Amino acid sequence: MTRGRSPTIKDVAKVAGVSSATVSYVLNDLNKVTPEVDALVRRVAKELGYSRNNAARALKTGRNNIIGCILPTLTSPVFPEIAQAVQLRAEAHGYATLVIDSGNAPMREEKVVRTLAKHGVDGAVALLHPKFKLADPPIFPIVSLDAKFPGLDSVHADHYAGGRLMAEHAMALGHRRIGMLSGFQDLTSSFERRQGFVDAAAGRVELVWEVNVHLVPQLPPAAVEAIRRREVTMIACVNDLVAIAALSVLKDSGMSAPGDVSVFGFDDMQWASWPLIDLTTIRQPLADLGSRAADLLISRLDDRSRPVEDLVLPVTLVERGSTARVG
Template sequence: MAKSDPPPNDPSSKSALGRRATLKEVAKAAGVSLASASYAINGAGSVGETTREHVLKVAAELGYRPNQSAKAMKTGKTGAIGLILPDLTNPFFPSLAQGVIQAARAHGYSVFLTDTEGSDEAEQRAVNLLIDHGVDGVIWFPIADDGPVGKLIEGVPTVVLDRNLPGYDVIQADYAEGGRLAAEHLIAAGHVNIGVISGPHAASSARQRAEGAIAVVRERANLVWHVHNAFSLDLEPSVARALESREATAVIAGADLITIGAMRHIGALGLSVPGDVSVIGFDDIPWAQLHTPPLTTIDMPVEDMASAAVETLVRRMGAPGEPRRRIVFNVELIERASVRVLK
């Protein structure tokens, strides 16, 4: 016996349609006007709560999903923001990305995430791709303080993380204070001969971390060497040679990833942390407390910074003419087991 087709307003007709249900079909199935169906689904307009719940229930049964492309054409907004990060292999950045995604979701935005892998060319491609996809705004963690990306991104509401770039809203931590806290902690523990491994010179935040530490060390102790390294576990030859000189009883590094690389090299020299060399990192990545020994480091409030970046971007998208804002977060020394007290 043949089975008759279900009536158009039967929710079971979803499978028969073999395609995405339309708003018009939702309105018909719910027995309301097209306008009321739109108000109910978009949370806008004048529609009673009972009607709203009924429409949403019918929409769910039909498998209705708003057509974001059509909405974007109508409103000029995609409901998406872009997040440009330099290196997702560094555990700091996935934590930051998670914070941005959660904060954006709370504001009703989805996030397009791209990793530039520390490449200027990839950073330019990422910006072009996000602009081509019509994101409503961008949160950008630049590779360096200068470069052509800033001009590419002009006209799109943008918040910059980490770098104090002119013309942009900026979210930062007090990097120099972090360097000072690290140096003061080592000196209080009795260390006199201290080495500093800073991050890449092209990044102002890396320079500020090192400068804050060096100023204190030069005033109250002995700076035995100062070298630079990429934000990486792999050490530059100059960094390896500095550690091999065994001049420093304590080392301050510009990032936890660098610190862990230094600890690995110290171990390869037959030395121990903190028995022979004490170390302090910066960032408090998830690995820091899992390492052996657990790493003393400078903590940045990543979740707060991510939330502030999203909130600042939402404000900027709503009021493009507002004055530029710069928000600086405090940092905190996290004491663990990688520093030995000498006195």
């Protein structure tokens, strides 16, 4: 009985004494057969160790039960958390997940989409650069992560509210002179975080200096100089990675947080809570982000005509040791 091949639907049919169509109906839960036959087929299938050939099914139905997950990079503390959640939820729906990093370049994003298409994904969850040009017609449905995207479903944290929250907490701690390490404003989330902060702080806080930085743990010289001028009581950072870079500069310069200056992050990535870092930050629910995006994508796959949906998740303040009251 143990042939080289793994058993097919026909093998199951033969052993169970029914037609292959019947087996297919049973295994797809179409409720078209009598309970006895149903039970028989399932028993035989299990006995033979049958497992459906996904390629054949994909060929016939046009659906591969694979989704893609496009992220700027995996070597960052933030994105793997999202990827993990996407994968988990997709698996629960019977989908496998192809995680790909786009290397942070908008041009590569389009190539990555084609790569995914070549491998036959049914759709994808993607953190896209706003300059990304959507193919027309779209090759497959995409759910945009982290920012609204015209024409796409999206899931993202409430960056604007997060920015406001930062400003409000800073003021509650008595800070009036603040320096800002903001991300480049072409990235939607960076823009909104800054906007929220500026709006809430308007007239009540002096933004002494501001430097646009890349979202990596190294700061450009302009930022280093600004920090060393010691003109502010708090540095508000566009995200945790940048905040860590700021902490590093402080240490190198013989200053410390929160003694000499408070440092405020954004994201609450996993390592923000390490005692060595211990960063006050705005938490965005990374895992939720991923699983909601997966849900959205899969419901889109089931109904392509549903109107575009935009899901905004709330952020919260996480107070740790890098900030202190001033005054």
